[in-house]
Amino acid sequence: MLVTLTASTLSNGPAGAQSAANVPTLSTVEALTSSLPAPSPPAELVSPPHHDAQDVLRASATSDEVSRSMPRATFRTDTGGTVQCSGVVPDIGTNGHVPDESLCDLWQKPYRDRADAVVTLTKLNDAHTAKFGEPMCLTSGYRTLEEQAALRRKEPGLAAPAGLSNHGWGLAVDFCKETYTGIHGTWLRANAATYDWDNPAWARRGGSGPYEPWHWEYETGVNALVAAGLEK
Numbered sequence: 001m002l003v004t005l006t007a008s009t010l011s012n013g014p015a016g017a018q019s020a021a022n023v024p025t026l027s028t029v030e031a032l033t034s035s036l037p038a039p040s041p042p043a044e045l046v047s048p049p050h051h052d053a054q055d056v057l058r059a060s061a062t063s064d065e066v067s068r069s070m071p072r073a074t075f076r077t078d079t080g081g082t083v084q085c086s087g088v089v090p091d092i093g094t095n096g097h098v099p100d101e102s103l104c105d106l107w108q109k110p111y112r113d114r115a116d117a118v119v120t121l122t123k124l125n126d127a128h129t130a131k132f133g134e135p136m137c138l139t140s141g142y143r144t145l146e147e148q149a150a151l152r153r154k155e156p157g158l159a160a161p162a163g164l165s166n167h168g169w170g171l172a173v174d175f176c177k178e179t180y181t182g183i184h185g186t187w188l189r190a191n192a193a194t195y196d197w198d199n200p201a202w203a204r205r206g207g208s209g210p211y212e213p214w215h216w217e218y219e220t221g222v223n224a225l226v227a228a229g230l231e232k
Contacts, residue, residue, distance in 0.1 A: 096145025
C-alpha cells in the first residue's frame with residue numbers, strides 16, 4: 001500500500017543522533033584504548049561468508065512466522081522519495097556494523113533501521129498518520145559504532161557505550177517530544193505493542209536505566225538477539 005506522508009518538523013531529542021556526515025569517528029587513541037566489546041557474534045551464528053540472520057530470527061519464530069511478519073513496505077519519504085523495503089534481513093552484521101543490504105530508509109531522512117523493524121514501524125506510522133494526519137517525528141534510528149561512540153562522548157549520562165545500544169542493531173528509534181508526549185504519546189503507548197514496538201522497561205520512569213521516554217525498540221528483533229546470546 002502506498003502511503004504519502006507529510007513532512008514532519010525535525011527536532012533534536014535529548015539523545016538524538018546526528019547524521020553520519022556530521023559525526024566524528026573514533027580517534028586512533030580511542031580505538032586502541034577503548035573498552036568496547038568485541039563485535040564478533042558467537043561462532044554458531046556465523047554462516048560463511050556472512051552471518052545467517054535467519055538463525056537469529058528462528059530463536060523467536062518459525063520460518064513461516066518470519067515470512068508472515070516481514071511483508072514488503074512501500075512508502076514516500078518526507079523529501080518526496082520512494083522507499084521499497086522487503087523486510088528481509090540477509091545478514092544481521094554486528095552491533096554498529098549492520099550491512100546496507102539489511103537496512104531500509106525510514107520515512108524521515110536521514111534515518112534508517114533494520115529492514116524487518118522498518119516494515120513494522122512503517123505500519124505503526126501509517127496508523128498514526130491516519131489518526132492525526134501527520135507522521136511520527138524521529139530524532140534517531142540506526143547508529144554505526146562510530147556514531148554511538150560520538151553520542152556517548154556528548155551524552156555520557158544517557159547514551160549507552162558503543163556496541164551496547166540496540167540502535168547499533170538497527171532495532172531502535174528515538175521519537176521527537178511531540179510524538180512521545182501529550183495525546184500523541186498516549187496513542188503511541190496504547191498502540192505500539194500491536195506493531196511489536198515498545199518503550200522498554202529499563203527506559204521507563206523507575207526503570208533500571210536512564211529515563212528515556214523517547215526510546216522505542218522492535219521487540220521481536222531484540223528478543224531474538226537475547227535468545228541468541230547477543231543481548232542481555
